[in-house]
């Protein structure tokens with residue numbers, strides 16, 4: 252080594268989420284040592300003890316904003332992060348907890364908690380990018396560990412990550428899968444869903460559930476008509492677009508076309 | 512030598528063909544049933560063929576059905592094409608390793624295993640001829656395609672019935688295989704038994720045939736084989752007037768039908784992925800976490816993606832309208848300017864495998880003014 256360059260500092264932050272995405276990083280068994288060798292993991296509550304203050308070269312942010320406190324905290328993270336990457340459906344689209352956006356939160360809280368007045372929560376669950384500028388969004392529920400390693404490697408090399416925004420259909424065709432919707436009549440969100448999972452569900456003869464959220468230039472209404480033809484009623488249509496990425500605008504609009 | 516007198520092989524003769532091909536070192540690939548569809552995959556013997564199966568096809572619809580006989584080739588083309596093998600979905604190009612102050616670049620090895628395709632339909636022979644011209648016909652030859660294509664042995668099968676989305680008659684590419692094969696088979700299944708009329712297209716085909724038990728074809732068998740193909744020609748599921756389609760589309764680049772199709776199109780790219788003549792690829796560069804390794808690979812791309820037309824500052828074709836128009840005018844119009852032939856062979860895959868059943872023949876009719884809208 253000619254110079255002992257400082258390793259980039261990595262921090263992982265959690266907002267409203269299930270931890271599944273940050274666990275993807277711990278799940279990178281084969282790559283974990285390489286990641287630990289390439290970056291200084293300075294803040295990662297799931298994996299390390301003790302917080303390190305100061306600047307972060309790469310901040311990975313999991314989770315959505317659901318409380319006034321978190322709306323403040325994310326500004327802090329942004330302030331200390333050179334590059335901020337959001338990971339997962341919660342951070343990029345509001346997550347499954349964004350179902351509250353379609354309902355009355357005060358009513359929920361009253362039903363669930365004995366003392367709803369202790370609950371300090373926002374009426375909506377929103378993606379990080381609605382609060383602070385985000386440098387890159389990695390999709391998925393949970394994210395793919397291969398894509399996470401790719402994003403970190405791309406960050407280290409100063410290049411654009413290879414995480415194409417085309418449909419899941421392209422991944423099916425590259426794998427040689429037989430289309431479950433055309434050949435089996437199985438309803439599938441693949442044609443409107445962002446690639447990244449390597450067509451996991453269709454590879455096991457299931458329709459895509461849309462956990463990577465809308466692809467680039469999606470047309471959920473046209474697919475909605477097809478799903479209806481395949482036997483989905485208004486209830487089913489509203490629900491199929493209202494799961495992990497319920498608040499992603501393209502999916503939200505189509506779900507609302509089929510009911511409140 | 513091509514075009515010698517046709518001969519007849521029985522089902523044992525077909526098994527002998529598989530054995531002869533394997534003896535010569537070919538990897539034998541052909542139709543077989545997987546996931547409720549007929550796909551192309553490695554075959555060991557005729558027992559792996561979809562015996563007694565047929566398919567029902569329409570826009571956005573494919574189902575396997577049982578036939579009431581034991582035909583081995585009683586279906587048409589499925590979700591895949593031979594492009595899967597000749598112009599593979601993913602190809603590793605090179606990988607680089609840091610060594611000292613420099614970088615060592617090593618090309619990934621070219622495939623060397625010779626391929627034998629059994630069951631190539633007439634439209635597919637034309638699709639291969641199209642890709643031959645695109646990828647090997649000009650000044651810039653694709654070495655990966657050439658490595659797989661040269662030395663490939665093609666056993667054609669003449670279609671006995673057309674599928675619901677077939678229109679090879681309109682595109683003048685079938686249903687009879689006329690060129691580009693080593694051997695061609697017409698399946699005969701009548702009171703006189705299950706057998707194949709065989710025609711030879713090349714000297715290699717002739718040499719392979721010489722190793723198989725066969726006998727000269729009777730006049731009645733030659734007539735029966737002709738009738739098989741006529742039956743297919745008379746049962747096309749789709750048709751499209753193709754003689755003037757280039758000019759028709761180029762005259763109508765602002766037709767309101769493009770807006771109409773853009774409302775229905777998902778821009779999912781399936782049509783380009785299943786089309787046997789589409790050739791577009793993109794390259795992907797990756798680097799490892801330590802920065803000591805990098806690699807370049809290429810994979811199929813589609814003009815339906817935003818990255819496809821991305822240049823500095825954005826995508827040139829950002830609307831679905833412009834992307835559908837690119838696809839259809841390339842297949843039917845600008846391909847003529849670029850390669851002096853049609854980019855569509857009338858196989859019908861883009862119709863069947865479009866999730867919402869968008870039909871290229873119907874879109875042409877609509878633009879011509881003799882269809883809906």
Ligand code: SF4
Pocket residue numbers: 782785786787788842854855856857858859860861862871
């Ligand atoms: S454009 Fe459609 S019908 Fe024509 S060759 Fe391609 S897939 Fe087949």
Ligand code: SF4
Pocket residue numbers: 783788789790791812813814815837838839841842
């Ligand atoms: S139709 Fe599109 S994907 Fe197919 S060859 Fe033309 S530009 Fe390429």
Ligand code: SF4
Pocket residue numbers: 775776777778779780781782783815864865866867868869
């Ligand atoms: S025409 Fe059909 S298969 Fe092609 S991109 Fe549009 S919806 Fe997808």
